[in-house]
Amino acid sequence: MVPETTNRNRRRISRLAAGGAGVVLSVALAGCGAPNAAPAGSADANSALKQINALPADQQRDKAIELAKSEGSLTLYTEVADDVSHAMAQAFQDKYGITVNVYRASAETVEQRVQQESSAGRLGGDVLVLGDGEITDVANEPGVLQNYTGPGVEDLGDAAVFDGWSAVSGYLYVPVWSTDRISSGQEPTSWEDLADPRFDGKMVIEESDSNWYGALTEYWLEQGKSQSDIDALWQKIVDGSVVGSGHSAIMQLLAAGSEGIAAMNYDYIAAGQIDKGAPLSFTSEDGSIGVHAFIYPVGVGLFSQAKNPAAAWLFADWLMGDGQKFLTDAHLLSAHQVGGDEPIEGVETSIIPKDVIADGTKWADAFDSLLRKAPKAPEK
Amino acid sequence: MSTATRLAPRTPMTGSTGSRWKRSAHHGAGRYLIVGVVIIIVAYLAAVPVLYLIGGTFTDDAGAFSLGGFARAFSPEAGAGAMMLNSLTFAVGSAAIALVIGTALAYVQVRTDTPGKPLLFAASMVPLIIPGVLYAIAWIFLADAKVGLLNTFLFHPLGTPTHVYGLGGMIVIEGLHNAPLGFLFMVGAFQGMDPSLEESASMSGARGPAVLRRITLPLVRPGLVAAGLLLFVRALSDFEIPSILGLHDGVYVFTSRIYFELRQYPIDYGSAGAYSLCLLLIAGAGVGISTLLNRNARAYQTISGKAFRPRPVSLGKARYWVSAGIVLYFIVAVVLPLLALVYASLLNYFQPFSAGALSQMSLDNYAKIFSTSAMGNAFKNSFITAIVTATAIILLSAVAAWFTVRTKVRGRRIIDVLTFLPLVIPGLVLGVALLFLYLRIPLPIYGTMLILIIAFCTLALPFGMQYATSAMRQISNELEESAEVSGAGWFTMFRRILLPLASGGLVAGWIYIAIVTFRELSAAILVYSPGNEVASVLIWEQYENGSFMALAAIGVVMVFVLAILVIVTQRISSRFGLQREIS
Numbered sequence: 001m002v003p004e005t006t007n008r009n010r011r012r013i014s015r016l017a018a019g020g021a022g023v024v025l026s027v028a029l030a031g032c033g034a035p036n037a038a039p040a041g042s043a044d045a046n047s048a049l050k051q052i053n054a055l056p057a058d059q060q061r062d063k064a065i066e067l068a069k070s071e072g073s074l075t076l077y078t079e080v081a082d083d084v085s086h087a088m089a090q091a092f093q094d095k096y097g098i099t100v101n102v103y104r105a106s107a108e109t110v111e112q113r114v115q116q117e118s119s120a121g122r123l124g125g126d127v128l129v130l131g132d133g134e135i136t137d138v139a140n141e142p143g144v145l146q147n148y149t150g151p152g153v154e155d156l157g158d159a160a161v162f163d164g165w166s167a168v169s170g171y172l173y174v175p176v177w178s179t180d181r182i183s184s185g186q187e188p189t190s191w192e193d194l195a196d197p198r199f200d201g202k203m204v205i206e207e208s209d210s211n212w213y214g215a216l217t218e219y220w221l222e223q224g225k226s227q228s229d230i231d232a233l234w235q236k237i238v239d240g241s242v243v244g245s246g247h248s249a250i251m252q253l254l255a256a257g258s259e260g261i262a263a264m265n266y267d268y269i270a271a272g273q274i275d276k277g278a279p280l281s282f283t284s285e286d287g288s289i290g291v292h293a294f295i296y297p298v299g300v301g302l303f304s305q306a307k308n309p310a311a312a313w314l315f316a317d318w319l320m321g322d323g324q325k326f327l328t329d330a331h332l333l334s335a336h337q338v339g340g341d342e343p344i345e346g347v348e349t350s351i352i353p354k355d356v357i358a359d360g361t362k363w364a365d366a367f368d369s370l371l372r373k374a375p376k377a378p379e380k
Numbered sequence: 381m382s383t384a385t386r387l388a389p390r391t392p393m394t395g396s397t398g399s400r401w402k403r404s405a406h407h408g409a410g411r412y413l414i415v416g417v418v419i420i421i422v423a424y425l426a427a428v429p430v431l432y433l434i435g436g437t438f439t440d441d442a443g444a445f446s447l448g449g450f451a452r453a454f455s456p457e458a459g460a461g462a463m464m465l466n467s468l469t470f471a472v473g474s475a476a477i478a479l480v481i482g483t484a485l486a487y488v489q490v491r492t493d494t495p496g497k498p499l500l501f502a503a504s505m506v507p508l509i510i511p512g513v514l515y516a517i518a519w520i521f522l523a524d525a526k527v528g529l530l531n532t533f534l535f536h537p538l539g540t541p542t543h544v545y546g547l548g549g550m551i552v553i554e555g556l557h558n559a560p561l562g563f564l565f566m567v568g569a570f571q572g573m574d575p576s577l578e579e580s581a582s583m584s585g586a587r588g589p590a591v592l593r594r595i596t597l598p599l600v601r602p603g604l605v606a607a608g609l610l611l612f613v614r615a616l617s618d619f620e621i622p623s624i625l626g627l628h629d630g631v632y633v634f635t636s637r638i639y640f641e642l643r644q645y646p647i648d649y650g651s652a653g654a655y656s657l658c659l660l661l662i663a664g665a666g667v668g669i670s671t672l673l674n675r676n677a678r679a680y681q682t683i684s685g686k687a688f689r690p691r692p693v694s695l696g697k698a699r700y701w702v703s704a705g706i707v708l709y710f711i712v713a714v715v716l717p718l719l720a721l722v723y724a725s726l727l728n729y730f731q732p733f734s735a736g737a738l739s740q741m742s743l744d745n746y747a748k749i750f751s752t753s754a755m756g757n758a759f760k761n762s763f764i765t766a767i768v769t770a771t772a773i774i775l776l777s778a779v780a781a782w783f784t785v786r787t788k789v790r791g792r793r794i795i796d797v798l799t800f801l802p803l804v805i806p807g808l809v810l811g812v813a814l815l816f817l818y819l820r821i822p823l824p825i826y827g828t829m830l831i832l833i834i835a836f837c838t839l840a841l842p843f844g845m846q847y848a849t850s851a852m853r854q855i856s857n858e859l860e861e862s863a864e865v866s867g868a869g870w871f872t873m874f875r876r877i878l879l880p881l882a883s884g885g886l887v888a889g890w891i892y893i894a895i896v897t898f899r900e901l902s903a904a905i906l907v908y909s910p911g912n913e914v915a916s917v918l919i920w921e922q923y924e925n926g927s928f929m930a931l932a933a934i935g936v937v938m939v940f941v942l943a944i945l946v947i948v949t950q951r952i953s954s955r956f957g958l959q960r961e962i963s
Contacts, residue, residue: 075910081921081925082918082921082922082925083925086754101910101911102910103908103909103910104921105905105906106905108642109808109811109905109906112808112811112812112815112906113815113906116812116815116816116819117815117819119819120816120819120820122819122826124827124909204628207627207640208640242627242628242629242630243627243628243630244627244628245623245624245627245636245639246623246624246923248923248925248928249517249624249923249928252517252729252730252928253520253524255729255730255731256521256524256527256729256730256731256732257526257527257731257732258520258524258526258527272925273729276728276729277728277729277740278728278729361648368640369457372459372630372632
């Protein structure tokens with residue numbers, strides 16, 4: 001679906017391996033019996049998955065349980081928050097008696113690790129849970145990921161099933177504000193509202209939010225705005241803002257009242273802070289979200305070279321069912337909400353367009369350029 | 381072991397050092413073997429990420445030679461000129477602050493009769509123990525114009541609220557954070573200095589400031605130069621404080637751009653590599669300048685064959701002013717950030733000081749971190765990796781430093797430069813390089829703690845080498861020559877003469893490396909495996925989860941745990957006669 005981007009990213013990542021250092025190191029290692037770098041599905045993984053997939057849907061789970069128990073454990077690679085991923089691992093272990101080892105890091109770090117391991121033919125993970133951009137990139141690498149096609153995805157909407165992975169969760173891009181600094185009725189009720197002078201000097205923009213910039217620009221174009229109008233809107237938004245680094249860090253500064261409003265942040269981080277009593281909000285008093293919120297999916301895929309393929313299948317299956325509770329308890333969206341067959345109350349949504357993800361570099365450069373030229377506006 | 385000093389010789393003794401490498405060949409192949417193996421290990425540690433970085437920067441998507449990364453990084457839109465200026469201003473300013481504070485504290489610690497020195501030593505380490513990201517956030521909690529505790533209590537009532545963001549805030553806070561590095565360096569330098577020279581000057585009628593300017597500081601010049609260089613490059617390569625405090629006011633430095641590029645999707649390694657190589661050039665220039673400044677190396681050898689007993693300098697009436705200055709420093713650099721962290725660690729979310737905030741305080745964050753089953757394992761792993769890394773690097777560096785300082789082997793300066801380079805290599809790039817290599821080596825390294833230790837050793841190498849080189853420069857050749865004349869083999873001389881004499885600097889280096897290894901994250905996050913988590917990975921988890929208050933609680937625990945480690949290290953080293961002055 002996004003070959004251009006993923007190929008570019010893959011090439012950039014593998015450029016290090018292909019470069020002079022790679023040559024030097026490869027030559028040095030030639031005598032060390034370096035494994036074949038071409039990733040290929042392991043025979044065991046393919047055999048186990050074939051056995052499961054060959055059965056009717058209502059028998060697949062039992063077969064997977066039988067095979068997974070003989071495997072005994074699985075390794076999950078994920079970007080999902082530590083407390084959520086470990087709670088999921090524990091619950092899965094309690095239910096099936098299968099140990100889950102968790103490698104957790106930021107999305108780009110997980111992707112790096114997978115790229116390196118797969119290019120060396122030594123994948124350490126069995127199942128991958130990662131955000132849209134990175135899991136798409138991994139899935140486009142030939143022979144690295146396989147989609148889970150069990151009964152769990154059968155009732156998902158088409159929007160949740162991708163090439164090599166399925167959406168298991170997601171979150172919303174929304175403005176978040178301090179209720180101490182932005183009084184009720186003053187909150188933004190549309191993205192255009194962010195350009196209003198009432199937010200000047202109170203607003204912070206995260207430096208890496210180019211997906212949002214691209215998605216919103218395309219949304220405005222679809223709404224009939226001209227490019228020059230859109231550029232002017234962005235200029236006004238940025239002129240009244242400061243730049244921040246890290247969505248969690250910005251949320252803390254909002255909670256403390258140091259900043260007034262984040263032009264865009266993630267709903268689940270805000271909801272978690274609100275649970276702790278922080279004076280934050282991303283909804284109006286009636287519970288609605290005024291802006292058109294963008295959904296960023298989080299997906300699951302099975303590693304083709306998995307050492308524990310049946311356990312990986314079973315984990316993906318569980319994630320579509322009982323595991324959903326852990327994700328939604330952490331204020332993430334359910335797979336059905338991301339897929340579109342279950343409405344999200346009080347907000348109009350759409351998934352981040354694939355072409356925005358695909359043209360990541362273009363949007364990142366444009367957003368970066370916009371942010372760095374911005375003058376600072378005094379607080380109103 | 382008697383240590384001694386002599387007046388710095390005005391003319392270098394010719395030939396003896398260089399010829400000794402050859403002359404004492406009769407002491408066996410052991411020396412060649414040990415030194416050769418160490419040099420290979422040290423060069424290997426440094427070369428892997430450097431080659432990888434260079435390879436990635438100068439190749440295009442198809443793997444062909446390209447300067448595209450430089451074109452993107454230094455395009456007119458990228459604003460590289462302003463970034464360069466910001467980077468240099470930031471690095472020079474913060475290094476100056478850290479060096480002045482560190483040198484003053486070290487002098488008081490080693491050379492004066494100030495009471496409570498063990499406590500002073502441990503307290504001096506606190507800013508170092510607090511991870512940079514947490515130190516910056518603590519300062520936002522303290523000095524933010526709207527919600528900072530200092531502004532709430534002090535500056536708002538006075539009508540002059542502070543502004544923590546921007547270049548000024550970055551410089552001051554980076555300087556305070558790095559002051560322990562300068563302190564540790566100069567502790568080693570002052571320990572190797574003969575106080576009788578100062579006493580002679582005083583008896584000859586020189587006043588205190590004149591003694592300081594004309595005797596004390598010149599004698600510790602190698603240490604000052606090395607510490608200044610290290611502080612400068614350390615600041616140049618730091619991204620945490622510039623990212624958190626600089627971007628807010630539109631202040632970009634090279635590292636904030638590297639961090640930005642590495643967070644992008646897709647990652648632009650070419651640009652990140654181009655910025656990193658630019659930092660390498662600046663660091664290389666720094667090494668060159670420091671070599672030039674220390675070129676008359678023999679002039680600074682203060683530990684020689686004549687015995688001396690270090691006597692503390694009595695500060696007299698100045699003692700009160702010095703004490704007041706130290707107290708002020710500790711309030712600003714240690715107590716206030718620590719109080720901010722303690723305050724934050726008792727809350728669910730950060731809020732300005734108020735009755736409401738007080739009523740919400742609890743120990744929940746501490747209960748949360750202690751109930752995390754992985755925490756105990758992670759702290760154990762961190763202790764193991766920190767101790768192994770610090771010990772290995774200090775021993776390797778001591779041998780490598782002997783090679784670069786004492787021999788005249790052609791090309792030895794390459795080791796100096798090479799070992800300095802990991803300082804400016806982004807941790808993520810180091811992690812990728814190590815993954816690339818060790819995934820292809822059929823040895824049980826990937827997936828074990830060994831790969832973490834290799835990563836930490838690589839990152840610690842520049843610090844180990846600078847500490848060891850600085851310590852080695854202070855030791856006169858004549859002690860080695862005496863040992864040789866008396867029939868001692870090289871290894872015996874190294875173990876029984878050089879290591880004990882250099883112990884002040886080496887122990888300081890060990891402490892520094894152990895602490896920074898404990899909190900190192902950037903490479904660890906990529907190469908750890910489930911079950912091998914280290915404490916810094918868990919800290920990052922809290923940061924990513926937005927649990928800053930739990931993060932503050934971990935920071936407080938770390939300060940106490942590592943302060944105990946520092947005190948224990950001091951005690952052990954003093955028991956073995958290695959650190960008389962500190963204890």
